[in-house]
Amino acid sequence: MNEGVRLRPPRNRVERRAVGYWLTNELVSVAVPAVVLTVLAVLITPARPWLLLALGIVLVVGLPYALVVPFWRYRVHRWEVTEDAVYTRTGWLWQEWRIAPMSRIQTVDTARGPLEQLFGLASVTVTTASAAGPLKIPGLDHELAAGLVERLTESTQAHRGDAT
Template structure:
């Protein structure tokens, strides 16, 4: 049957009259992101010039204070037992308890603030970069090209303060981005996995 004048006849059903939908081009598959490149020594040196950009959650200070208090609870209780069982050495016992109390107060009140000022993290296009410590700055850089697994989790004390930790695994080591707020935890983990080219 001849087609309408001026209209190309199509081999598809319904393609031989005016107003018929033209053949649509097939949508191309979305391009996969390029895999991350290995870091060279110059890129690592550039990262080490400045601390990572992001701090951990402020709630981490409460977590560290609680852990410090639990740590000093044991020697304080042992000192109290000594006081109760040995009344002949009261001066030495009181001196010991005083030293424990001063050390505990320093640890609980000052060290968490110091750690909060040091603990940082950052995810760049090429690496995961962390800094931690109480008095010494310890920095670690893991190239995203080496990352094989990313996990999130939290311990019982972290759960009390609404915190979580991301564990980044390579073939030879593990890095932890600890004490992030539980809200952005999944987003940061997904970003690392995406930039590392891991399957979702």
């Protein structure tokens, strides 16, 4: 491994719009079960107390989680690409710092779901032979992500390693 490749904090934040994307995603995750439980409580009279209890739990636990996690993720998530490696830091309660030397990268992909497209975002996935799985960089501007994939592809071709 190159001496310049060491585990260290990545320098770049994800796109600020990622907070809105994550917030929307989390609120939808709370709203869907809340709506289903509400409809069931209206339709099924004998089970109404239990359904309303479940609804209360979903709202009491889900809403604070949905409102806090996106901002925390924005504070924690970082990424950086150097000539030698890709660095990431992700997580919420359990944070993960990862490094992938260029010579170990096998594939580089980008993904844009419908909600990410609405916010102009994309995620980049860097796959290596590591048992820990791929490195993921979520919440990037979609144009930056496309440029990053192109840069990583060119860089990994220049760093001919065994990628294992």
